Amino acid sequence: MSPPVLFFVLGALAAAARSDLAVPETVAKGLSLYLMAAIGLKGGVEVSRAGIDGQLGLALLAGVVLSFSIPFLVAPVLRRFGRLDRVNAGAVAAHYGSVSVVTFVTANQIYAGSGFLAAGFMVAVLAAMETPAILSGLIIARREGGGRLFEPRLLHEVAFNGSVVLLLGSFAIGMLLGEDGYQPILPLFTTGFTGVLCLFLLDMGLIAMRRLMQTRALTVRLAMLGVVFPLVNGTLGVVAGVLVGLDAPSVAVLGVLAASASYIAVPAAMRLSLPQADAGLYLAMSLGVTFPFNIVLGIPLFRGLAEALTPLMGAA
């Protein structure tokens, strides 16, 4: 296992043993800002080198379609098999359509460690996939309600969400700088990256496991869905990536994105827009079940799938 995954496991074990190990919230926030700036810059520099071609447009389209449609796919399962009401089903579904930045970062890092390099523009795909699912989740939750679908403020908050702005902004800065302009900040943003990711995943392990242990809302059925959804959605992501003709590493990353569930942007949006939904529930599923699953199993899995399926398309 790679260092970041080992630190994630350490965090999870520490929380399971009820250790008081904790990363202060503001420090974790600082680390996550660093990770987002670094991943954005790297993507932008990479694109400035490789240039942009039609692939970007197709990848963005695939990402947006996945993010928007996955909630409609998972919501009925949440209602019937998971026994959730409409509002909770909509809220949970929004999480699965959207994405987890840290899962993306970890996948990139692990893949890159063995030379399996995704396209730089996948950062833009990541950013594009954050929000469409929120819209879908609200449509599901309020389908029959009389009120308006969402408050105008929500759209703005979601579009100018801190992580979207930082990812796309750093991406743009990376493109502007190019490889030469990036040199002065390369030591901080590239050399230190894997180490910072370790510390961050240590915290994620602690948080994910504590979330899982504290939850009262998670049923066995819902926990099962927390594993089934990433498997199904990740496969859909891989297939979509193959269909639009991406290279194998980018296909794998699109799979990881589709499989991942949001635990930052979407929970905040749901708390605001669907306050009656159970926050303990959606955080337990996305953070406590799906996130660990993806970090430990999903990332290698979707790489395998991408490597198996991509050649088929190339041959077609």
Added chain:
Amino acid sequence: MSPPVLFFVLGALAAAARSDLAVPETVAKGLSLYLMAAIGLKGGVEVSRAGIDGQLGLALLAGVVLSFSIPFLVAPVLRRFGRLDRVNAGAVAAHYGSVSVVTFVTANQIYAGSGFLAAGFMVAVLAAMETPAILSGLIIARREGGGRLFEPRLLHEVAFNGSVVLLLGSFAIGMLLGEDGYQPILPLFTTGFTGVLCLFLLDMGLIAMRRLMQTRALTVRLAMLGVVFPLVNGTLGVVAGVLVGLDAPSVAVLGVLAASASYIAVPAAMRLSLPQADAGLYLAMSLGVTFPFNIVLGIPLFRGLAEALTPLMGAA
């Protein structure tokens, strides 16, 4: 534009778009401690290499005179053109006499990026310029009041202000260590420097723009002064630097120092000593107007001016 300036612009744009992007306050505090320790160390190591000559004394003198006298220069303008009362004029004036550490750091980094290297002892000049202006500001605000000019506690607080202590302390440590002793900590303090500055300026862009958008106190006239003051004061700084015979990069840095306005040490001192002055006003001017002006335009401007004027003196 250099990476730090690009991140500053990104922060400002994000705030303008009312994004919720934010760097936690304590993280920003941590980054600023790092920047001050790093700049102090670098200056000290540099001085241990180049030695100290009469230049340092002259530069310190120029700095102290500028810091003390600039408030008397700008206060009448603030009163007449800016329409402020005596107390507010004194408070704002103190900010313009004092200096901004981050502006200094950014100027040094940008200049150094193209081999335009200021003397290491300019860190001491920076520290020396922080406080005389506070005295001047209080004199202006209280000229006719019956009470004592300042409480004894203020003098102590200002003299042993955290940033002054850290800057001068690190400077002394740098001198003690010399280039060889500095090697073990060079990777953190030199290699990572520009990257950390980027993250810090991202936050400064957010804060400066939010300050500007939230203010109710800033009139058009005062905003104009927020641009005119750095132009005039920076020119004075450059001229003073040329007169005392500094090299061109140090002249440019002295210009930047004179042009810059404090937004950390002086606001805290004014809140304590002139509580009736409007904190929203002086922070809007120094942080919202003058700081961005200097980062984006002032730094290249004073370099140009220094390069134009320094040879004149050398020829004399």
Added chain:
Amino acid sequence: MSPPVLFFVLGALAAAARSDLAVPETVAKGLSLYLMAAIGLKGGVEVSRAGIDGQLGLALLAGVVLSFSIPFLVAPVLRRFGRLDRVNAGAVAAHYGSVSVVTFVTANQIYAGSGFLAAGFMVAVLAAMETPAILSGLIIARREGGGRLFEPRLLHEVAFNGSVVLLLGSFAIGMLLGEDGYQPILPLFTTGFTGVLCLFLLDMGLIAMRRLMQTRALTVRLAMLGVVFPLVNGTLGVVAGVLVGLDAPSVAVLGVLAASASYIAVPAAMRLSLPQADAGLYLAMSLGVTFPFNIVLGIPLFRGLAEALTPLMGAA
């Protein structure tokens, strides 16, 4: 003096001058997590290279015996010479039996800077020495009380204490990774290490000196004990290390561990288990007196002692 020690002195001087310089608590917490992860990893990687032999077992045994027995040694002195009651004597004694992670880290760094390299497994000894002393302290404080010796919760808290878990967890990760697996995170955890230690010790200097200045509980007699205890305990540690046949650098580090006093894990445990003991007292002694003594004088001293005594054993 090495850079970390110089920054420690700077912090102490700044606090003595009543400067408002401060490192935010959460930032300091973040730095300490980094230091513990780094030192654990380094130890583990080192062990994966050098292998484990009987030495580790003997060193662990020596450490545990020292930690458990030192409190029984110092408590009578605290009662008679220090004039403390049983409860306070037990609480203070627990601190001296346990260890200070930062003192350990600083010793390792200073020793390593001149090629005096302790065994990697000393990290495990450090972790093992944190808790036995707590048991001893409670036995001393409650010897005659009717109640139970400690609440079951305490044992758990102490065994899964955050710093023990992080140290041993990183140690295990370091062993799993080995030198090759460690490469991707080496830049953060090894290259940046000494610099981070500087910033952390700056904060420790501030805290230690403020603690000393604010205390009302510290008598001259107790302050004297704060210097005598590390001298005696450190000598015991060196002798124990020599007796179990460790190499000179590891002997010196065992001396430093025995000499050091806890100021994180033990105070929290004492606050919980012996709330009537005076927290101001034990923190003033361990943090305000013993910690600075060890950083500035103890570390070189125990190296000298170790270098003098180790050959004697080798010759035997």
Added chain:
Amino acid sequence: MTEMTRRERIEVLVDAPLVRKLAELAQEAGITGHTLWRVTGGSGTGGVWSEDLLSGATAKCLFLVIANAERADAFMAALEPLLDSHQLIVMRSAVDVVRAARF
């Protein structure tokens, strides 16, 4: 003696993402301001919680307003429909304030 006037003090324990909504309701009730601080942990029917959360979605704040009785009543009435859906905890008591004209 300092002149003091009786006013109402309303404190609401609320999830961070919902603070802005409360602020709007207070403003609509004619209340001139509010003050906010983060609470760092607690327990309730939803179990124990502490602030070590990434998303801030379930971080909680104490939201304090001071107002005269009439505005306080208007604010309480505006909160009514949110009480259950937003899981608010609301406390009201009397305080004496100085410079009472502003509340």
Added chain:
Amino acid sequence: MTEMTRRERIEVLVDAPLVRKLAELAQEAGITGHTLWRVTGGSGTGGVWSEDLLSGATAKCLFLVIANAERADAFMAALEPLLDSHQLIVMRSAVDVVRAARF
């Protein structure tokens, strides 16, 4: 008008390591929950303190419970033996709450 009910508000200033103990006592007294926040400084007979501490051993929290009079009394009684050894500062006052059934 919103229906409000009188309840007791108890605030305890307590060292962070002792919070869990208080929470247990509150629970044993039948109180359904509590809310906690960090205080960042203060002064008292023990001198001035501020939060810049590594160990957290002397960090302090405000511990707030709302309860009916009977449970509040039970909690106060349970606190009694700890008052001196744990150096607690306890404040009690009345508040009006909504959704009073839960307290």
Added chain:
Amino acid sequence: MTEMTRRERIEVLVDAPLVRKLAELAQEAGITGHTLWRVTGGSGTGGVWSEDLLSGATAKCLFLVIANAERADAFMAALEPLLDSHQLIVMRSAVDVVRAARF
């Protein structure tokens, strides 16, 4: 039952740089201690603010003292001249405390 005594609770919302001044005034009024915590945001006539500030010059704190009526009056009187210049918000109410001798 636990013996409780009526005391005055005074809370002042104040800018961080002015806290030390308040502490001095409280001490001069014979009050034995105070407790402090950071507030993280709010709104008022001066507009909306939140804590994301570098300088701390406009960070705000809640400053709490408990005192008997006489000392509380003395403290209030000492605050009087600062009310406007320092933009203080002051709340006073009654609380019951234990170990009342210390306040």
